[in-house]
Amino acid sequence: MSLIRGPRFVDLPIRLLALIMGLTVLIPGSFEIDEPRYVMLIIVAYALFFLAPFMPLVAGLLSTGLSMIFVMSYPDLENMFPEVLIFAAAVLLSHRRWTAAVIATLGLAAYLATCTELGAYDGGLAGFIDLGFGWLTYSLLGLAAGLVEARIRREITRRERAAVEHQQDVESMRARFTSDMHDTLSNSLATETAIIRTMARTTGSPESERLLAELSLVNAEATKRLRHLVSSLSSGETQGQRIRLHTEMRQLAAMLESGCAAGSIRLSTHVTELPTYASAALGQHYRAILLELATNVIRYSTPGAPAALDVEMRRNSDGRTELVCRSTNETETELSETPRSLSRRARRVGGACRVIADEGHRVIVEVVLPVRYVTAGTDDGTSPARGPGQHTEGGAQRGAAAGGEGGAAGGEGGADEIDVLCSHDDPMHQDTSDAHRAGASANTDDTRKSAGAAAASGGSELPESERSARRENRIEA
Amino acid sequence: MTEETPSAGETAPSVLVVDDDSWTTRAVTAVLRDTDEFHVLDPVHCGEDAVEAYAAKRPDIVLMDVNMPPGMSGVDATKAIMDIDPEARVLLLTTVSPGPGIARGLEAGALAVVNKTAGDEELTSVVRAALQGDSPGLLRTLAEDIVISGDTIPEAPREAPQLTERELQLLAHLCRGSDYEEIAAAEFLTVHTVKSHARNLRIKLQAKNLAQLVVRSLQFKYYSPE
Numbered sequence: 001m002s003l004i005r006g007p008r009f010v011d012l013p014i015r016l017l018a019l020i021m022g023l024t025v026l027i028p029g030s031f032e033i034d035e036p037r038y039v040m041l042i043i044v045a046y047a048l049f050f051l052a053p054f055m056p057l058v059a060g061l062l063s064t065g066l067s068m069i070f071v072m073s074y075p076d077l078e079n080m081f082p083e084v085l086i087f088a089a090a091v092l093l094s095h096r097r098w099t100a101a102v103i104a105t106l107g108l109a110a111y112l113a114t115c116t117e118l119g120a121y122d123g124g125l126a127g128f129i130d131l132g133f134g135w136l137t138y139s140l141l142g143l144a145a146g147l148v149e150a151r152i153r154r155e156i157t158r159r160e161r162a163a164v165e166h167q168q169d170v171e172s173m174r175a176r177f178t179s180d181m182h183d184t185l186s187n188s189l190a191t192e193t194a195i196i197r198t199m200a201r202t203t204g205s206p207e208s209e210r211l212l213a214e215l216s217l218v219n220a221e222a223t224k225r226l227r228h229l230v231s232s233l234s235s236g237e238t239q240g241q242r243i244r245l246h247t248e249m250r251q252l253a254a255m256l257e258s259g260c261a262a263g264s265i266r267l268s269t270h271v272t273e274l275p276t277y278a279s280a281a282l283g284q285h286y287r288a289i290l291l292e293l294a295t296n297v298i299r300y301s302t303p304g305a306p307a308a309l310d311v312e313m314r315r316n317s318d319g320r321t322e323l324v325c326r327s328t329n330e331t332e333t334e335l336s337e338t339p340r341s342l343s344r345r346a347r348r349v350g351g352a353c354r355v356i357a358d359e360g361h362r363v364i365v366e367v368v369l370p371v372r373y374v375t376a377g378t379d380d381g382t383s384p385a386r387g388p389g390q391h392t393e394g395g396a397q398r399g400a401a402a403g404g405e406g407g408a409a410g411g412e413g414g415a416d417e418i419d420v421l422c423s424h425d426d427p428m429h430q431d432t433s434d435a436h437r438a439g440a441s442a443n444t445d446d447t448r449k450s451a452g453a454a455a456a457s458g459g460s461e462l463p464e465s466e467r468s469a470r471r472e473n474r475i476e477a
Numbered sequence: 478m479t480e481e482t483p484s485a486g487e488t489a490p491s492v493l494v495v496d497d498d499s500w501t502t503r504a505v506t507a508v509l510r511d512t513d514e515f516h517v518l519d520p521v522h523c524g525e526d527a528v529e530a531y532a533a534k535r536p537d538i539v540l541m542d543v544n545m546p547p548g549m550s551g552v553d554a555t556k557a558i559m560d561i562d563p564e565a566r567v568l569l570l571t572t573v574s575p576g577p578g579i580a581r582g583l584e585a586g587a588l589a590v591v592n593k594t595a596g597d598e599e600l601t602s603v604v605r606a607a608l609q610g611d612s613p614g615l616l617r618t619l620a621e622d623i624v625i626s627g628d629t630i631p632e633a634p635r636e637a638p639q640l641t642e643r644e645l646q647l648l649a650h651l652c653r654g655s656d657y658e659e660i661a662a663a664e665f666l667t668v669h670t671v672k673s674h675a676r677n678l679r680i681k682l683q684a685k686n687l688a689q690l691v692v693r694s695l696q697f698k699y700y701s702p703e
Contacts, residue, residue: 194504258596
């Protein structure tokens with residue numbers, strides 16, 4: 001069907017016309033004599049009608065040559081080749097192939113001259129009028145078809161351009177609204193931060209300070225989420241894009257320290273050397289974990305006592321690599337159970353959470369996430385394409401990734417991205433709510449109860465002297 | 478709010494905070510005053526007042542908000558201040574998700590950007606670093622900030638300056654905000670050589686300072702924050 005329809009709007013009528021003209025060979029009386037050579041030439045002439053819409057110049061040249069042969073062989077019989085020639089010239093005109101159309105017309109003129117010279121059927125004034133009228137009619141039709149086609153194309157182009165311009169206008173308007181909106185939100189959050197800080201400088205109540213610190217963390221988290229959102233909007237990347245672990249951790253540490261400082265809590269963060277990148281899933285997990293650890297520190301640490309938040313990569317006894325997030329603080333209440341949401345989050349990725357409390361009311365909450373190094377071969381293809389010679393952060397290391405689990409920070413064999421080792425569900429669907437809860441809800445309220453069930457000690461990475469003095473409650477995945 | 482730090486002597490570096498939001502100026506000046514390292518001038522709340530205050534008091538550092546409607550913007554105020562004193566040190570005060578204006582502010586002559594919600598330590602360290610002069614450490618998130626802000630970066634000229642592979646690497650380090658010492662260690666060069674390369678890059682890319690170098694890198698697509 002597409003063969004008949006053709007690429008242009010006018011191709012269908014032209015090809016249908018050619019089909020009809022070609023099939024007229026079947027009408028009785030098409031053959032004046034039954035000499036095989038004559039019959040063959042007539043059949044070829046009609047067949048050329050089928051060829052003309054697809055290869056008009058070839059059909060025109062063939063019909064010119066064959067019309068000469070025909071007129072020399074059968075000067076007194078009607079010749080069908082000039083009809084093909086006229087039709088081919090018209091098709092050429094519809095394509096606006098001016099030179100080819102002139103060549104076909106010259107072929108027709110040569111044929112007329114030959115006929116006149118030979119005194120054949122199409123010769124003389126009668127032949128000139130007959131063929132000339134046919135040529136003029138077909139040429140006008142072909143020219144009109146070409147003009148109609150051009151007009152349709154122009155209109156399509158105009159409408160397409162208008163649609164694109166409209167789309168661009170809409171996009172530009174959306175971008176402007178988005179930009180204004182995020183600027184307004186961002187400035188409002190900045191003002192809130194300033195108010196919280198100012199209030200923190202004036203308040204004297206420890207309880208108010210804790211609340212301000214929590215508020216500050218919630219505010220900082222909201223600000224950070226806004227930046228992520230705007231960042232993905234700006235770059236057109238999906239939320240599943242890998243994150244820059246170094247930068248992220250530095251910003252997160254500054255955010256947590258700053259938030260705690262608003263509540264007069266001296267939180268210091270320590271981050272050992274980490275791979276440059278982390279997968280989006282891992283990023284969401286550790287972000288929520290650190291936020292919850294910091295929230296716990298704000299809520300339960302002894303006022304004025306120093307607290308610490310440590311992040312490190314380490315290899316466990318099985319040779320697996322782990323990302324460890326640990327909070328250490330003094331508390332006046334004792335801790336009996338592991339924070340439920342932290343445990344749940346850790347279990348989700350095959351990790352564990354445990355609480356270590358010593359006699360001096362020092363509490364350590366440690367969350368261990370097993371991770372794997374992402375190699376070039378296991379890349380999910382979410383990395384943005386880069387132009388030649390373009391430098392991006394960590395780009396040099398990315399290409400040289402190597403496989404295998406384990407290894408210290410920096411990656412084994414040059415792998416510089418880590419991901420969760422396993423995932424028991426889709427963290428992307430749960431992280432948002434969990435992260436919010438981590439910052440604002442009471443998901444750890446049940447964790448600070450009177451000392452109760454002390455679990456068996458199992459912290460192989462802790463000094464033996466400390467381990468013996470501590471009680472642990474460990475939940476394994 | 479209007480009194481100046483009594484403990485900070487007149488010899489201490491002076492800082493002018495410009496922001497249309499009085500809570501922000503209050504919080505930022507409080508942080509700086511608490512350090513006793515700076516002579517914090519009375520904050521002002523619009524571009525016109527900032528230019529006037531600069532002309533009158535010539536502070537060592539100006540912390541300038543970018544957008545201060547309906548008056549003169551931070552970008553125009555920076556331009557005016559640079560006209561008064563080409564050696565002026567202006568830092569743009571932005572938010573975590575900055576809006577448009579950063580690139581134009583840097584083109585106007587600002588040294589770097591600093592987040593107005595940054596922690597006390599970070600804020601003071603940025604001001605301290607800016608007092609020392611142009612430093613790549615001030616540019617840590619600048620490239621990303623510019624991209625996020627949605628600023629329209631002017632089209633680069635057709636003829637991009639030819640940079641060597643070494644220069645491109647150095648440019649990437651600078652855009653990431655690595656210090657001269659960190660770059661020297663990473664590239665096995667001396668700090669002097671790194672600084673010399675940075676100077677050459679500034680000349681090649683026609684950047685007045687390192688922040689403008691970052692803008693040019695984005696403009697010529699030599700660097701793209703991931």
